[in-house]
Amino acid sequence: MNSFEYCCPTRILFGKGMESNVGKQVLKYSKKILLHYGGGSIKKTGLYDRIMESLNASGISVVELGGVKPNPRIALVREGIDLCRKEGIDFILAVGGGSVIDSAKAISVGIPYEGDPWDFFDGKATADSAVPIGVILTIPAAGSEASPGCVITNEDGDLKRSMGTELYIPRFSILNPEIAMSLPPEQLAYGATDILSHLMERYFTNVAHVELTDRLIEATMKTVINCVRRILDDYEDFDAWSELMWSGTVAHNGLLDTGRTGDWGSHAIEHELSGIYDIAHGAGLAIVFPAWMQYLYKHDIARFAQFAARVWNVDTDFFSLEETALEGIARLREFFESMGLATKLSGVDIDDTRLEEMARKCTHSGPVGNFVKLDEGAVLNVLKLAL
Amino acid sequence: MNSFEYCCPTRILFGKGMESNVGKQVLKYSKKILLHYGGGSIKKTGLYDRIMESLNASGISVVELGGVKPNPRIALVREGIDLCRKEGIDFILAVGGGSVIDSAKAISVGIPYEGDPWDFFDGKATADSAVPIGVILTIPAAGSEASPGCVITNEDGDLKRSMGTELYIPRFSILNPEIAMSLPPEQLAYGATDILSHLMERYFTNVAHVELTDRLIEATMKTVINCVRRILDDYEDFDAWSELMWSGTVAHNGLLDTGRTGDWGSHAIEHELSGIYDIAHGAGLAIVFPAWMQYLYKHDIARFAQFAARVWNVDTDFFSLEETALEGIARLREFFESMGLATKLSGVDIDDTRLEEMARKCTHSGPVGNFVKLDEGAVLNVLKLAL
Numbered sequence: 001m002n003s004f005e006y007c008c009p010t011r012i013l014f015g016k017g018m019e020s021n022v023g024k025q026v027l028k029y030s031k032k033i034l035l036h037y038g039g040g041s042i043k044k045t046g047l048y049d050r051i052m053e054s055l056n057a058s059g060i061s062v063v064e065l066g067g068v069k070p071n072p073r074i075a076l077v078r079e080g081i082d083l084c085r086k087e088g089i090d091f092i093l094a095v096g097g098g099s100v101i102d103s104a105k106a107i108s109v110g111i112p113y114e115g116d117p118w119d120f121f122d123g124k125a126t127a128d129s130a131v132p133i134g135v136i137l138t139i140p141a142a143g144s145e146a147s148p149g150c151v152i153t154n155e156d157g158d159l160k161r162s163m164g165t166e167l168y169i170p171r172f173s174i175l176n177p178e179i180a181m182s183l184p185p186e187q188l189a190y191g192a193t194d195i196l197s198h199l200m201e202r203y204f205t206n207v208a209h210v211e212l213t214d215r216l217i218e219a220t221m222k223t224v225i226n227c228v229r230r231i232l233d234d235y236e237d238f239d240a241w242s243e244l245m246w247s248g249t250v251a252h253n254g255l256l257d258t259g260r261t262g263d264w265g266s267h268a269i270e271h272e273l274s275g276i277y278d279i280a281h282g283a284g285l286a287i288v289f290p291a292w293m294q295y296l297y298k299h300d301i302a303r304f305a306q307f308a309a310r311v312w313n314v315d316t317d318f319f320s321l322e323e324t325a326l327e328g329i330a331r332l333r334e335f336f337e338s339m340g341l342a343t344k345l346s347g348v349d350i351d352d353t354r355l356e357e358m359a360r361k362c363t364h365s366g367p368v369g370n371f372v373k374l375d376e377g378a379v380l381n382v383l384k385l386a387l
Numbered sequence: 388m389n390s391f392e393y394c395c396p397t398r399i400l401f402g403k404g405m406e407s408n409v410g411k412q413v414l415k416y417s418k419k420i421l422l423h424y425g426g427g428s429i430k431k432t433g434l435y436d437r438i439m440e441s442l443n444a445s446g447i448s449v450v451e452l453g454g455v456k457p458n459p460r461i462a463l464v465r466e467g468i469d470l471c472r473k474e475g476i477d478f479i480l481a482v483g484g485g486s487v488i489d490s491a492k493a494i495s496v497g498i499p500y501e502g503d504p505w506d507f508f509d510g511k512a513t514a515d516s517a518v519p520i521g522v523i524l525t526i527p528a529a530g531s532e533a534s535p536g537c538v539i540t541n542e543d544g545d546l547k548r549s550m551g552t553e554l555y556i557p558r559f560s561i562l563n564p565e566i567a568m569s570l571p572p573e574q575l576a577y578g579a580t581d582i583l584s585h586l587m588e589r590y591f592t593n594v595a596h597v598e599l600t601d602r603l604i605e606a607t608m609k610t611v612i613n614c615v616r617r618i619l620d621d622y623e624d625f626d627a628w629s630e631l632m633w634s635g636t637v638a639h640n641g642l643l644d645t646g647r648t649g650d651w652g653s654h655a656i657e658h659e660l661s662g663i664y665d666i667a668h669g670a671g672l673a674i675v676f677p678a679w680m681q682y683l684y685k686h687d688i689a690r691f692a693q694f695a696a697r698v699w700n701v702d703t704d705f706f707s708l709e710e711t712a713l714e715g716i717a718r719l720r721e722f723f724e725s726m727g728l729a730t731k732l733s734g735v736d737i738d739d740t741r742l743e744e745m746a747r748k749c750t751h752s753g754p755v756g757n758f759v760k761l762d763e764g765a766v767l768n769v770l771k772l773a774l
Contacts, residue, residue, distance in 0.1 A: 003402025015390025
């Protein structure tokens with residue numbers, strides 16, 4: 001177990017109708033805010049009206065910026081920064097999933113920074129202050145609602161890069177599972193894959209003596225898997241959506257990192273896929289993760305066997321832990337496919353023409369991954385296994 | 388799953404030598420502090436010197452108040468309040484286990500309050516402000532280092548009562564497992580029992596659809612049990628101490644309460660025991676919990692069977708879940724005994740002379756417990772089963 005520092009101060013308000021508290025929460029910080037959102041689905045579902053009602057009741061004036069796309073763009077971040085400066089805004093309310101939240105995070109550190117906000121993502125600058133943000137979560141997936149992470153795409157170069165700072169961890173996040181229930185099935189599939197991937201990135205570690213976090217991660221993985229099965233069986237299963245939504249936050253709020261070092265190689269590889277092909281992050285992860293496992297499971301067969309036995313209920317073959325390990329990887333692939341996801345690049349119409357480019361860009365600042373360090377050639381091999 | 392609000396903002400600094408950061412952490416809040424501690428063991432172990440060195444290096448002036456006893460007393464809290472007011476102190480550093488931390492918490496809300504601090508514990512007043520506190524934890528047990536709870540004893544009436552507020556949740560808590568390793572075996576036993584009890588109080592709930600928190604609690608219980616076994620086998624097993632110490636915080640920082648209602652009847656009954664007989668809280672819990680289970684396991688045999696199977700690896704008897712449930716309770720009792728603890732009142736020289744008094748005081752403001760509500764007669768029956 002490693003030494004660590006851990007702090008997750010986000011206040012979570014979880015349950016039906018919780019968005020009616022947003023005005024009171026925002027009022028602790030500001031009377032004039034940026035309301036940041038995506039493609040406008042919040043207006044169709046009535047969520048927008050409920051939010052505005054609560055904000056109005058608290059006397060909060062609102063400037064709006066919608067239009068955040070999946071794989072959120074630096075161009076809109078720049079627009080948001082200019083808008084906030086012009087309007088004198090000192091609080092951002094993000095209403096959406098990880099893309100909207102990450103866009104809000106990038107704006108929040110960009111406002112007080114004199115340079116271009118992309119500087120934070122290509123390592124040219126480190127943020128030293130941020131405007132506070134709050135969240136109303138609509139998609140259980142990215143875990144950005146209580147994390148220091150932020151991923152932004154720069155269309156100029158098809159680059160998808162991340163940054164991390166405690167400065168913009170949301171002051172509060174409102175989670176109402178009823179809102180998530182209006183998502184289409186592909187969003188459920190992408191979201192659940194993202195959550196499971198966050199757990200797997202943490203699970204595959206070389207740090208020894210991490211029983212507590214191993215077991216906590218396994219507990220969360222099992223819950224995600226069972227809840228997805230229940231939802232696929234009955235899409236109106238509120239309790240399953242509730243547990244899935246809360247699992248998404250727990251998976252990524254830092255607790256499950258304590259004392260261990262996660263891998264994150266699969267995320268790095270996937271960012272190249274969605275950076276170039278603009279596929280959903282979850283869609284990319286369902287393809288990359290099984291290939292990644294196939295490529296390197298021999299690095300630690302015991303850990304993969306534990307994953308198979310404890311998470312996927314694979315009957316342990318004590319005379320061949322390798323068989324056990326491989327069965328676990330097969331179950332993971334089946335699980336992704338049960339949600340209608342492709343687990344091969346061919347399934348999302350990506351061929352081998354840009355694999356070398358992705359491998360090169362992915363390793364632009366050195367090997368990726370901690371469990372096994374992957375250089376350009378190794379990343380290319382993982383991508384080839386995904387064909 | 389219930390709706391909930393959750394926030395645990397305590398910054399955790401975990402690992403060897405982490406106490407050397409204390410000056411830097413304190414400096415964020417104050418230049419003049421109260422250093423609050425117990426019987427002085429921190430001076431023998433050298434911890435006191437290391438803390439003073441760090442505080443001095445940060446230019447922080449220190450007023451001391453030691454002498455906190457197990458089952459901390461309101462008398463010392465009053466003394467601390469007077470001292471802080473006289474010295475103009477606006478930060479308290481608690482160095483110790485739950486007793487020292489709770490004493491510091493009571494002082495922290497007492498300083499700005501005009502009345503007597505016991506008012507918070509007998510329900511006459513609610514705190515509305517507090518001086519910030521920080522913690523250096525020496526005993527993995529109470530979980531007070533990242534919780535809103537606080538338990539104080541009033542010798543005038545042998546009363547042990549609790550309060551809870553977010554106001555005094557520690558701003559930071561420093562956890563160095565090496566410090567815990569100097570504890571004598573009985574402190575390990577009391578602490579592990581307290582941690583396991585915090586988990587069991589949360590586990591036994593009537594709220595349905597709590598798969599995530601069920602599994603997270605089970606994960607933490609299994610880790611605690613395994614770590615204790617490892618430590619009993621090798622008292623110098625640093626990794627096992629590390630996992631035990633972090634489990635103690637995770638058990639009680641509120642995460643495992645999310646979406647469910649815990650019981651807390653056993654804690655209420657135990658507080659009467661230690662309030663009157665001044666035994667260690669953990670010693671009392673090891674006696675009360677098995678009796679409590681024996682009294683009411685039929686209320687939810689499925690849950691007790693799940694506890695037995697998932698936590699204690701009991702082979703499920705599908706034709707008699709009751710047998711499975713009872714075997715789980717037996718394993719819990721064996722576990723307590725393996726640490727050298729008594730699981731009967733007779734084992735700590737308590738007879739039946741004051742059982743009625745305890746049952747009456749325990750239920751002074753109504754039945755205790757949520758899983759099963761226990762009135763005066765029921766509490767008396769639990770205590771009789773503990774004889």
